[in-house]
Amino acid sequence: xxxxxxxxxxxxxxxxxxxxxxxxxxxxxxxxxxxxxxxxxxxxxxxxxxxxxxxxxxxxxxxxxxxxxxxxxxxxxxxxxxxxxxxxxxxxxxxxxxxxxxxxxxxxxxxxxxxxxxxxxxxxxxxxxxxxxxxxxxxxxxxxxxxxxxxxxxxxxxxxxxxxxxxxxxxxxxxxxxxxxxxxxxxxxxxxxxxxxxxxxxxxxxxxxxxxxxxxxxxxxxxxxxxxxxxxxxxxxxxxxxxxxxxxxxxxxxxxxxxxxxxxxxxxxxxxxxxxxxxxxxxxxxxxxxxxxxxxxxxx
Numbered sequence: 001x002x003x004x005x006x007x008x009x010x011x012x013x014x015x016x017x018x019x020x021x022x023x024x025x026x027x028x029x030x031x032x033x034x035x036x037x038x039x040x041x042x043x044x045x046x047x048x049x050x051x052x053x054x055x056x057x058x059x060x061x062x063x064x065x066x067x068x069x070x071x072x073x074x075x076x077x078x079x080x081x082x083x084x085x086x087x088x089x090x091x092x093x094x095x096x097x098x099x100x101x102x103x104x105x106x107x108x109x110x111x112x113x114x115x116x117x118x119x120x121x122x123x124x125x126x127x128x129x130x131x132x133x134x135x136x137x138x139x140x141x142x143x144x145x146x147x148x149x150x151x152x153x154x155x156x157x158x159x160x161x162x163x164x165x166x167x168x169x170x171x172x173x174x175x176x177x178x179x180x181x182x183x184x185x186x187x188x189x190x191x192x193x194x195x196x197x198x199x200x201x202x203x204x205x206x207x208x209x210x211x212x213x214x215x216x217x218x219x220x221x222x223x224x225x226x227x228x229x230x231x232x233x234x235x236x237x238x239x240x241x242x243x244x245x246x247x248x249x250x251x252x253x254x255x256x257x258x259x260x261x262x263x264x265x266x267x268x269x270x271x272x273x274x275x276x277x278x279x280x281x282x283x284x285x286x287x288x289x290x291x292x293x294x295x296x297x298x299x300x
Contacts, residue, residue, distance in 0.1 A: 003299060004269045006031050006032045009034055024063050035071060036072070038102075058090075089161075171187055171189055173187065173188035185225070200241060
C-alpha cells in the first residue's frame with residue numbers, strides 16, 4: 001500500500017485571520033487529509049484562542065472540495081455518543097462524505113476536568129471508550145438506537161438519514177494497549193499512534209522504531225484473534241511525539257528518511273503538524289510546503 005501524507009491544523013486562529021486560508025492551502029498542497037485536534041483547549045495554548053473541532057471542520061468543508069477532513073482525536077472526556085453521532089452525520093453530509101473520525105480514550109489534560117468531574121483513571125478511560133465506540137458505531141449505522149450501559153444511555157435515538165459514507169464514516173482508533181487494539185481491530189478502518197510516550201524525553205529514534213514495530217505486532221494479533229486481515233486497516237502515525245520531535249520537518253531529506261523508515265514498518269499514512277510560529281510546531285513554511293509537494297515522490 002502506498003504511503004499518504006496528511007496534516008493536522010490546530011484550531012487556534014480566528015477563521016478570517018488565517019484559519020480559512022490554511023485549510024484551503026492544505027488542499028492546494030495535495031495533502032490526503034487535514035485533521036484538527038478535538039479538545040476544549042490544549043497544553044501551552046490554554047490561555048490563548050482555541051476553537052471547536054466540529055464547527056471548524058464544518059467551515060473547512062465549505063472551502064474545500066477534495067481534501068478529506070477529520071479529528072485526531074475525539075474522546076469521551078467531554079463527548080457523548082448520542083450528540084456526537086448527530087453532529088458527525090451532519091458534518092459528513094455537509095462535506096460530501098469526506099469525514100474521518102479519529103477517536104481515542106483521551107488523557108488527563110484540561111478536557112478531563114472542564115465539566116467539573118475528577119480525572120478518570122486510565123482504567124476508567126478504557127472502560128468508557130470500550131462502551132463509547134460500539135455505541136457510536138450503532139448510532140451511525142442504525143436509524144433508531146436504544147442502549148442502557150454502565151456509562152452511556154440512548155433512548156430511541158434517531159439518526160435518519162445516517163452517514164453519506166456507507167455504512168458509516170470511517171473510524172481511526174488511537175490505541176496502544178490491548179483493549180484499545182481490540183477496538184481498533186473490530187471497529188476501525190484505521191489505527192492511530194503517536195509512538196511510545198515513555199520514549200519522548202530520553203528515548204532514541206531507533207528505540208521508537210522498535211516500539212512502533214511492537215505496536216504494529218499487537219494490532220496484527222488483535223486482528224488475527226477475530227479473523228480480520230490487518231492489511232485492511234490503515235496505520236496512521238501522528239508525528240511530533242516521538243524522540244525525533246520536529247527534526248523530520250527540518251529539511252526535505254530529513255522527512256524522506258523519517259517517512260521511509262516508517263513506511264518500511266508498515267505505516268500507510270504520516271501526519272505532520274501545520275506550522276505554528278513560536279510553538280513546539282514551529283517549522284519553516286517553505287520547507288513544510290516543499291515536503292508536502294515533493295516528499296512522497298522522493299520515496300519512490
